[in-house]
Amino acid sequence: MALSPVVTTTSSASNQPLENLQTLRPVSSPLKNLASGSGQTSSNGTPKPALAPAAAPTSQTLPPTLDLAEQMNEEEKRKYVKGKKLGEGTYAVVFLGHLRSNPAARVAIKKIKVQKEYTEGMAPDAVRELKHLQELQHPNIISLLSVFSSKDQNLNLVLEYLPLGDLELLIRDTDNVRYGAADIKAWMGMLTRAVWFCHENFVLHRDIKPNNLLIAADGEVKLADFGLARSFADPHRHMTSNVITRWYRPPELLFGARYYSGAVDVWSVGTVFAELILRAPYMPGNNELDQIKMICESIGTPTEDNWPGVTRLPEYTVPGQHPTRGRDWYEMRFGIVGTDGVDLLIKTLALNPQKRITAREMLKHRWWHSEPKPTRKDDLPRKDVGAGEDKMGMDLKRRPGMVADDDRGAKVARKLDFGQR
Amino acid sequence: MATEDERYRQSSQFRLWSFSPTSLRELRVKTNDLAKQQISPRFAPDAQPEFLTPAEETMLVQFFTTELIRAAQFCELPTEIRSTAAVFFRRFYITNSVMTYPPTELLKTSLFFGCKAEGYYIRLAKLAEMFPNTTSEQILAGEFLLCQGIRFAFDVRHPFRALEGAVLELRKRLPEEEGRVAKAHALARDILKFSPLLTDAYFHYTPSQIMMAALLMVDKELVDMLIPVSPPGDDGQHEASHAEMREKIMKTIESCRSMLEKEPPQRMKDHWETPDLVKSMKPLRKKLQKCRDTDRADLVALQRARREQATTKVKKPTPQSDGAVFGDAVEARDPKRRKLEAANDLFGPTL
Numbered sequence: 001m002a003l004s005p006v007v008t009t010t011s012s013a014s015n016q017p018l019e020n021l022q023t024l025r026p027v028s029s030p031l032k033n034l035a036s037g038s039g040q041t042s043s044n045g046t047p048k049p050a051l052a053p054a055a056a057p058t059s060q061t062l063p064p065t066l067d068l069a070e071q072m073n074e075e076e077k078r079k080y081v082k083g084k085k086l087g088e089g090t091y092a093v094v095f096l097g098h099l100r101s102n103p104a105a106r107v108a109i110k111k112i113k114v115q116k117e118y119t120e121g122m123a124p125d126a127v128r129e130l131k132h133l134q135e136l137q138h139p140n141i142i143s144l145l146s147v148f149s150s151k152d153q154n155l156n157l158v159l160e161y162l163p164l165g166d167l168e169l170l171i172r173d174t175d176n177v178r179y180g181a182a183d184i185k186a187w188m189g190m191l192t193r194a195v196w197f198c199h200e201n202f203v204l205h206r207d208i209k210p211n212n213l214l215i216a217a218d219g220e221v222k223l224a225d226f227g228l229a230r231s232f233a234d235p236h237r238h239m240t241s242n243v244i245t246r247w248y249r250p251p252e253l254l255f256g257a258r259y260y261s262g263a264v265d266v267w268s269v270g271t272v273f274a275e276l277i278l279r280a281p282y283m284p285g286n287n288e289l290d291q292i293k294m295i296c297e298s299i300g301t302p303t304e305d306n307w308p309g310v311t312r313l314p315e316y317t318v319p320g321q322h323p324t325r326g327r328d329w330y331e332m333r334f335g336i337v338g339t340d341g342v343d344l345l346i347k348t349l350a351l352n353p354q355k356r357i358t359a360r361e362m363l364k365h366r367w368w369h370s371e372p373k374p375t376r377k378d379d380l381p382r383k384d385v386g387a388g389e390d391k392m393g394m395d396l397k398r399r400p401g402m403v404a405d406d407d408r409g410a411k412v413a414r415k416l417d418f419g420q421r
Numbered sequence: 422m423a424t425e426d427e428r429y430r431q432s433s434q435f436r437l438w439s440f441s442p443t444s445l446r447e448l449r450v451k452t453n454d455l456a457k458q459q460i461s462p463r464f465a466p467d468a469q470p471e472f473l474t475p476a477e478e479t480m481l482v483q484f485f486t487t488e489l490i491r492a493a494q495f496c497e498l499p500t501e502i503r504s505t506a507a508v509f510f511r512r513f514y515i516t517n518s519v520m521t522y523p524p525t526e527l528l529k530t531s532l533f534f535g536c537k538a539e540g541y542y543i544r545l546a547k548l549a550e551m552f553p554n555t556t557s558e559q560i561l562a563g564e565f566l567l568c569q570g571i572r573f574a575f576d577v578r579h580p581f582r583a584l585e586g587a588v589l590e591l592r593k594r595l596p597e598e599e600g601r602v603a604k605a606h607a608l609a610r611d612i613l614k615f616s617p618l619l620t621d622a623y624f625h626y627t628p629s630q631i632m633m634a635a636l637l638m639v640d641k642e643l644v645d646m647l648i649p650v651s652p653p654g655d656d657g658q659h660e661a662s663h664a665e666m667r668e669k670i671m672k673t674i675e676s677c678r679s680m681l682e683k684e685p686p687q688r689m690k691d692h693w694e695t696p697d698l699v700k701s702m703k704p705l706r707k708k709l710q711k712c713r714d715t716d717r718a719d720l721v722a723l724q725r726a727r728r729e730q731a732t733t734k735v736k737k738p739t740p741q742s743d744g745a746v747f748g749d750a751v752e753a754r755d756p757k758r759r760k761l762e763a764a765n766d767l768f769g770p771t772l
Contacts, residue, residue, distance in 0.1 A: 067459070068452045069516035069570045120545045121564045127537055131575035134433040147573040152731030153565045155573075201428070230540050234582075 076148040080158055082109055087393025091115075091125070094396045096389070097158070106161040107145060110396050111154050125227035125399065126155055132203050132226040133157075140194035142214060142224040162224075163217055165383045165391035167272075168210035171279050179381045181337050184276045185367070186374035187213075187221055188269075194223035195269055196359035199262040202232040206243040208268035210275060211395055219377035224395065232261075244268060246291050247281050251302055252353050254292050256315035263353035266362070270348030277334050277345075293319045299349055300324030307352035324351070340367035429627060433574035438512055440624050448515055449475045456518030460714045470712040473520055477705055482514045483619055484702055485524040487693040490618065493532055496551050499541070500614055505577045506535025507618040513570035515624075521714045522566065529555060530563035538575040562720035577623075580613050580632035587632060591643055601640070608639040611686045619684035626677045630670075634677035638685075644674070 066074060081103070083096040092112045099105040115123045133144035146158040167187065170177050191213060198205050207228040214224045228243050238258035244250070250267030252260055274282035283298055285291030296302075301322045302310045310316060330342045337345070344367045347357035357365075368374070383391075429435055440448070453475040464470060473481070486507055493503035510531040514524070529552060536543045545557045568575075588606045595602055612635040617623055622631050637644050648670060652663040692698055717723050 067455055067517055067521060068448070069513075069572075072516065072572065073569055120542075121533075121561045122537070122568065124537065124540075124542065127575060128540070130573050131538060134574055135431070135576050137431050149565065149569050153727060155568075231576075 073148050076146045077150070077156075079146065080107060080109065085393075086389060087397045089394075089397035089399070091399040092397045094393045096161070106163075108159045108161050108392060108396060110157040110159055111150070112157065114154065122155075128229050129226045130155070130157070132229045136198065136201060136203065136226075138194065138197040139220060140190045140222055141197060142222045159224075159396070160216070160222075162214040162222060162392055163389050164215035164219070166211045166215060166395055167213040167221065167276070169383055169391050170215075170381060171210055171275060173383070174279055177381050177383070180372075181341070182372040182375045183380055184273075184337060185341070185372070186377065186380060187276060188273055189368060189374055190221040190377075191223065191269060191272065192359060192362050194221075195262075195265050196363055198223070198229075199265070199359050203229055204232065204262060205229050205265050205268075207245060207248075208265055208272060209245050209248045210272055211398075213272075214392060214395060215382065219380040219382065225398070227399065233259075246288065247271065247284050249291065250353065251292070251295055251310075251351055252313065254288055254295070254315070255302075255310065255313035255317075257313055260353065262359060263356040266348050266356050266359060267353075269359075269362075270345060273345050273348060274334065277337060289317070289319070292317070295351075296320065296322045298325070299351060302351045307355075310352070338367070338370060340365070340370045343367070429578070432578060433572075433576055434578050434623075435627075437572050437574050438624065442621075442625065445515070445621060445624055446475075449479065452514075452516055452518050453478060453520075456520045456714070460520060460712065463715065471708060472712045473518075473705070473709060477708070478514070478519045481519050481524065481702075481705055481709065482511060484693070484705075485528055486510060486618055487689065488525075489528045489531060490615070490689070491694075492528065492552070496532065496543075496548065498532070498536065498543075501579055501581060502535050502539045502541055503532075504579050504581075504614070504618060505539055506531045508577045508623055509535055509538075509567060509571050511618070511623070512572075512574075513567055517566075517570050519709060520712055521717055522563070523713070523718050523720070526559060526720050527563050527567060529560045530567050533560050534564055534567055538577075558721055562724040565724075566720070578628045580617065580628040580635070581610070583629045583632040584609055584613060584635070587636065587647060590647065594646060602643075605636060605640040605643055609635040612638060612681060615686040615689060616681040616684045619688075620680045622677060622680055625680075626673070630673055630677050631681075633674045634681055637674055637678045638681060 079100055080097045081100050083098065086094045086096055086108065088094070090113070092110050095109040095111065097107045097109040099107070112123070112126045130144075130147060133142070134147075137143065142162065143160040144157060145160060148156050148158075150156055170179065191208075195205065195208065203226075205223065205226065205228070207225060208223070212223065212225045214222050216222060230239065233239050239260065241253045241256045241258060241260075244253060244264065248268040248271045250264050253264060271282050283291065283294040285294045296318055300306065301318050301320070301324075302316075303318075303321070304311055306324055327342070327346065330346055331339070334342050334345055344357070344362065344365045347365075348362070350356040453473070457472045460472070461469060489507055489510055490503060493506060498506075510524075510528060513522075513527060513531070529548070533543070533545065533548055536548075545560060549555050549557045549560055584606070588602060591602045591605075592599070609632070613632065616635070617631050622634075626634070633644055633647070636647075648667060650664075650667065652659055
């Protein structure tokens with residue numbers, strides 16, 4: 001399928017280094033790989049019966065003590081070699097790894113820890129992440145190359161290796177990293193295509209923010225961390241409003257809306273857009289009330305006039321009346337992306353989700369075609385590999401919905417729920 | 422080629438869980454063989470039990486799928502979740518044998534995990550309460566096993582939304598025949614709630630093919646309307662290729678229909694829930710009782726053993742290396758460690 005319906009990309013090299021990896025995803029008949037693989041001891045955990053002959057697993061075949069399901073798991077596991085640890089948090093440990101058959105093909109292995117405090121089995125974050133990454137394949141979405149379980153019953157996600165850190169790293173490093181309107185346009189193009197693809201596949205990401213946008217070796221931005229994602233709900237089935245990291249959370253969620261749409265992600269995209277321009281979080285509220293206050297001040301107070309029905313949302317409260325900001329006000333602050341860029345920003349930050357631009361409409365916006373053309377991905381500003389590698393470790397080990405690293409996450413009790421009944 | 426087809430081919434349902442009838446049969450035979458190979462050494466050579474055949478395993482899985490459906494109805498789970506749970510259950514037993522892992526347990530685990538995969542967070546304890554003699558621990562013991570068995574593919578594509586789409590389309594084209602469309606809608610939905618789960622339909626056909634097959638069972642003309650003989654607004658140029666494609670599609674839908682017709686929804690009451698059927702399952706269940714993998718029948722104990730195995734494996738080398746490096750300070754902690762290892766023996770030899 002097409003990568004996006006419109007949008008000009010000044011893409012250059014078509015030979016992605018990861019292309020050979022992409023094809024490694026398990027395909028069609030699971031019987032295909034059964035014959036190969038080399039000897040390993042049993043991982044099924046059943047203590048061997050006394051009568052069983054002590055077969056020395058030296059041959060190239062898998063031990064016969066494995067069920068078919070276990071053999072398949074073993075096959076996947078054996079395709080990769082685990083390397084050094086890139087980061088460790090309470091949620092996951094991230095390792096560098098490579099293909100056994102080709103040591104030059106690097107991967108990141110994210111081992112999800114068993115969550116002791118969650119007593120209901122496999123953590124919902126892990127289930128969501130796996131569920132959606134299994135289905136979404138797009139150049140701007142992190143690729144899940146494989147999944148396997150290790151002996152200690154931990155989940156291992158083999159993800160594509162993205163060594164150049166994330167967008168947050170670039171935004172914050174104002175001393176060393178310079179970027180301009182063409183670079184912002186290129187990054188926004190990649191982010192918008194990622195979100196468009198999610199929505200096209202009926203998936204809401206619900207945690208879009210700069211440190212979930214990782215950067216590949218060739219400069220391509222990839223949306224990661226699907227731990228809060230969900231499929232579009234059927235009508236009348238409500239969803240939790242406690243999603244999306246606060247600074248990037250749209251007003252309808254702050255007001256406790258239980259029925260919402262892709263517009264929630266578009267708002268986050270708008271706040272990321274603003275952050276790319278300002279090089280600082282646009283609306284960094286200290287708590288939810290403060291967040292609403294900042295939205296009212298920066299954009300305007302949601303009222304029945306500009307958003308019919310808003311006062312009936314479960315948690316509607318506003319600190320005071322601020323007029324909706326006019327175009328001039330935006331031009332003054334965000335003018336570096338040009339009039340067209342400002343127009344797109346205003347449309348993504350529409351208070352009323354019904355009036356907010358959709359991802360598909362975003363891709364059709366004239367900004368992409370106006371001057372300057374977006375930077376080619378190889379020419380985008382970047383950090384060096386070392387810094388990026390650590391950052392990837394940090395990003396991947398994080399729990400979804402967290403602003404910073406685990407230390408901070410541990411202190412601020414986790415406020416995101418999973419809609420427990 | 423339609424991009425929707427391409428997109429479906431990227432789904433885990435197509436990549437990992439769609440087979441030709443032959444390869445599905447081969448998988449089941451292989452699973453059955455491996456189970457026999459593993460269980461056989463647990464019995465004396467002169468006292469080998471009679472093992473289940475692949476066909477008998479399939480029969481049992483089918484029977485337990487009806488139990489799962491009934492359990493889901495009892496727990497008042499929504500249709501999609503019930504179907505997801507049933508598909509998980511059936512996928513699990515493609516690469517795992519009924520003789521290895523007890524279907525009565527996996528059935529409950531499938532229900533629980535089906536809810537989780539669909540983002541419907543029912544409390545574990547609440548679910549356990551619904552079943553007689555069931556603890557939360559028992560339901561959870563099989564969870565990881567199930568996840569591995571279904572190859573970590575948690576997204577199942579059902580034909581229900583396809584049906585809603587087709588019905589919208591039909592309402593538009595047949596504004597005069599509201600009643601007819603409504604009736605077809607209800608009947609087709611009943612079929613989709615049961616027949617594809619009891620047969621191998623999900624393994625061989627796409628959701629839209631399954632939906633069309635169900636519609637074909639209730640009102641063939643409606644299918645003709647949705648898949649017209651001549652391409653709409655065509656100048657005759659593509660007629661040949663359209664006819665060829667249509668024939669292929671109709672053939673596929675027809676074969677899916679004959680599969681679904683083997684298990685129409687009324688079979689639940691007329692067949693699966695009858696005392697005769699329950700009685701006829703008895704010998705099979707008895708046979709299973711005798712030939713099953715006794716070491717792996719108790720999922721709770723198995724889960725505990727696997728955990729122990731994982732932790733002791735990591736800890737074992739530390740006493741010497743720590744002692745060598747740090748000397749007495751660490752040695753002092755050793756008795757405690759030994760005690761821990763002794764405690765592990767509780768689960769060790771008995772299994």
